[in-house]
Amino acid sequence: MPIRDYLKFVAANLRFVTFGFFLAFASSFGQTFFIGTFGPAIQMEFSLSHTSWGTIYMVGTLGSAALLPWTGKQIDRFDLRPYTALVCILLTIACGFTAFVTTGVMLVFAIFLLRQSGQGLMSHIAITSMARYFDRDRGRAVAIATLGFSTGEAFLPFLAVFAISVCGWRWAYGGIAILLAVGLIPCVFWLLRDYDKRHQAYLARINAPATPGGPFHRSWTRTEVLKDIRFYLLLPGILAPSLIVTAMFFHHLNLADAKNWSHAWITGSYVIYAAAAILTALASGPLIDRFGASRQVSIMLMPLTVAMIVIAEFSNPWIAWPYLILIGINVGVAHTAVSVMWAEIYGVAHLGAIKSLASALSVFASALGPVIAGTLMDLGVSIEQVCLIFSAYTVFGAVLIIVALTRPSVSVPKRFY
Numbered sequence: 001m002p003i004r005d006y007l008k009f010v011a012a013n014l015r016f017v018t019f020g021f022f023l024a025f026a027s028s029f030g031q032t033f034f035i036g037t038f039g040p041a042i043q044m045e046f047s048l049s050h051t052s053w054g055t056i057y058m059v060g061t062l063g064s065a066a067l068l069p070w071t072g073k074q075i076d077r078f079d080l081r082p083y084t085a086l087v088c089i090l091l092t093i094a095c096g097f098t099a100f101v102t103t104g105v106m107l108v109f110a111i112f113l114l115r116q117s118g119q120g121l122m123s124h125i126a127i128t129s130m131a132r133y134f135d136r137d138r139g140r141a142v143a144i145a146t147l148g149f150s151t152g153e154a155f156l157p158f159l160a161v162f163a164i165s166v167c168g169w170r171w172a173y174g175g176i177a178i179l180l181a182v183g184l185i186p187c188v189f190w191l192l193r194d195y196d197k198r199h200q201a202y203l204a205r206i207n208a209p210a211t212p213g214g215p216f217h218r219s220w221t222r223t224e225v226l227k228d229i230r231f232y233l234l235l236p237g238i239l240a241p242s243l244i245v246t247a248m249f250f251h252h253l254n255l256a257d258a259k260n261w262s263h264a265w266i267t268g269s270y271v272i273y274a275a276a277a278i279l280t281a282l283a284s285g286p287l288i289d290r291f292g293a294s295r296q297v298s299i300m301l302m303p304l305t306v307a308m309i310v311i312a313e314f315s316n317p318w319i320a321w322p323y324l325i326l327i328g329i330n331v332g333v334a335h336t337a338v339s340v341m342w343a344e345i346y347g348v349a350h351l352g353a354i355k356s357l358a359s360a361l362s363v364f365a366s367a368l369g370p371v372i373a374g375t376l377m378d379l380g381v382s383i384e385q386v387c388l389i390f391s392a393y394t395v396f397g398a399v400l401i402i403v404a405l406t407r408p409s410v411s412v413p414k415r416f417y
Contacts, residue, residue, distance in 0.1 A: 005286065009140050016133065016198060017144045019191035023084070023126035024148025026184060028156050029095055029176055030118015031149075032366060033249040035111070037160040037267065040253055041169040046104065050254070054374035056104060057250070060111025061367030065360045068120045072356020073222075075128055076349075080199070081192050084125055088184045091117035096177035099170045120363055123149070127339045128355050132348050133202050138340055139288030143281040146335035150281065150328075154274030157267040219347030222354050230345070233404035237301055237397030238358070239365040241334045244304060244390045245327055247369030251383065258383045259315045266320060273324035273331075280332025288340050294405045296337035301398040304330040308391035312384040 010017055028034050035057070043053050075083055094113035101107045126148065130141040163172040225231055248255070256266040284296060307326035310319060339355070346354050373386050 006140060006144075006282065009137055010144065013134075013141070015191045015194060017130070017141055019188065020126045020130045020141065020145030021148040021151075022187060022191065023122050024145050025152045026088075026091065026180070027118045027122035027126065027149070028152030029091065029180075030114035030116075030120070030122065031152070032119070032246040032370070033153050033252075033270070034156055034160060035114060036250040036252060036370075037157045038164065038169045038172070039250065041164055042107070045169075046107065049378060050251075050374035051371070051378045054250070054371035056108050057111055058367040058371040060108045061115045061363055063108075063112040064115035064120050065363035065367060067116060068124075068360035068363060069353075069357050071116070071121060072124050072128075072359060073353040075125060075356075076352035080125070080129060080195060081189065084188050084192070085185055087117055087121045087125060088180070088188060091122060092177055092180040092184065094118065095173050095180060099174035099177065115363060119366070120359060124352075124356060124359050127335075128352050131339055131343045131355075132351050133198050135205065137289060138343065139285040139293070139336060141285075142288075142339050143285030143336045146281045146332070147278055149335060150274040150277040150332070153277070154271040157270050158264075161263060161267050219349035219351075220345075220354070221350050222357055225346055225354055225357070230404045233400045235361060237394075237401035238297075238334075238338055239362055240301055240394050240397040241304060241330055242362040243365040243369040243372075244308070244394065245331060245369075246366035247373040247390070248327070248387075250370035251373050251377075254377070255311070255383055259317070261317050261320065265317060269320045269324055272321050273328040276325040276328025277332040277335070278328075280329045281336050284333055284336040288337060293337040293341040293344055296333050297341050298402050298405055299398075300330055300333040300337060301394045301401070303327070305391050305394040305398070308387040308394065312387040312391070 039053060042048070043050075046053075048056070090113065094110065094117045097106075097113060098110040101110050126145045127142060130145045131138055134141040160172060163175070167175075220228075252266050253263050255261075256263055287296065303326040307323050307330070310326065311323045338358075342355055342358060343351055373383070376386050376389075377383060
């Protein structure tokens with residue numbers, strides 16, 4: 001039974017899979033769904049329009065995306081423990097700095113720090129470490145780590161709204177910084193106590209000579225990946241969840257206002273989204289281990305397409321649940337299958353460099369999403385019409401994914417590269 005297999009797997013690898021889960025959860029403080037709950041309060045204090053706030057968010061996020069290919073690549077070079085510790089310190093500083101911003105320029109830098117440390121590197125470490133150090137059970141390991149994302153998405157927005165109402169948005173982020181300073185790094189080092197043995201086993205596996213008649217998986221470098229036409233065909237669809245889900249979560253309170261829903265209703269309903277993402281990820285993991293990740297990646301955008309149409313066409317408050325369930329299904333597959341797909345297609349020796357490039361592009365897409373939606377709304381386009389535009393884009397991306405995954409690797413011409 002899948003649940004029994006999961007329990008056996010977790011029991012055998014408790015510390016390390018908890019490490020993946022814990023870092024994925026901690027990444028929440030730099031994720032859009034969490035920062036977005038502070039948006040209305042920040043906009044009010046700094047007198048920002050949707051476009052201005054979205055632009056500040058975009059600039060800070062683009063700065064993070066530009067740096068991420070280099071900072072993310074370092075996970076291939078350095079010991080996981082000090083690398084993770086530095087990222088934890090950076091996230092703590094980011095949260096503390098956010099609590100004290102007083103100008104628009106400082107706000108841009110605060111977004112940059114939150115996105116780089118939280119959404120960028122915390123999530124990068126969580127997923128890359130699971131995909132790298134597990135082979136046969138890679139799908140299960142990544143699925144368990146992604147539960148950290150879903151857990152944060154389920155509970156933290158509602159808690160953030162409550163904290164903002166009680167003590168204000170500045171004290172809310174300041175309190176997070178204090179909690180991280182006290183508990184994050186000690187937990188990380190405790191969870192990585194057995195890391196040396198695991199790393200040695202990994203080195204032995206990737207350096208072992210190929211056996212006659214056995215499978216051989218070449219590890220691509222990042223430069224080689226950039227010459228593979230499949231990579232470019234995959235990108236529009238792979239980036240669709242980052243662009244669209246980020247935009248929707250960033251503007252969820254604006255969506256609630258447009259639908260005449262309470263803010264507590266939409267943020268409180270995140271638990272429905274998270275439950276769907278969790279169940280989907282748990283189901284996705286064993287299927288990946290058995291059939292591979294590509295099949296799931298080929299169909300992962302279908303739920304997102306339907307979600308955008310549903311929320312565009314209906315305004316009953318209860319429609320928020322099927323909408324969030326469909327997004328949760330998409331995200332559950334995207335978090336697990338896409339991460340494993342990179343390892344399956346391109347190997348694990350340079351996975352940090354490859355995945356950090358993909359993550360940087362994902363961050364870039366997540367930066368564009370809120371400002372695209374915000375600009376359209378400032379121009380008079382309804383949020384429902386924005387959702388229909390997003391649905392059309394997902395169909396386009398899905399077609400390109402299918403094309404990419406049904407063709408062999410082909411290098412792009414030099415003039416293109």
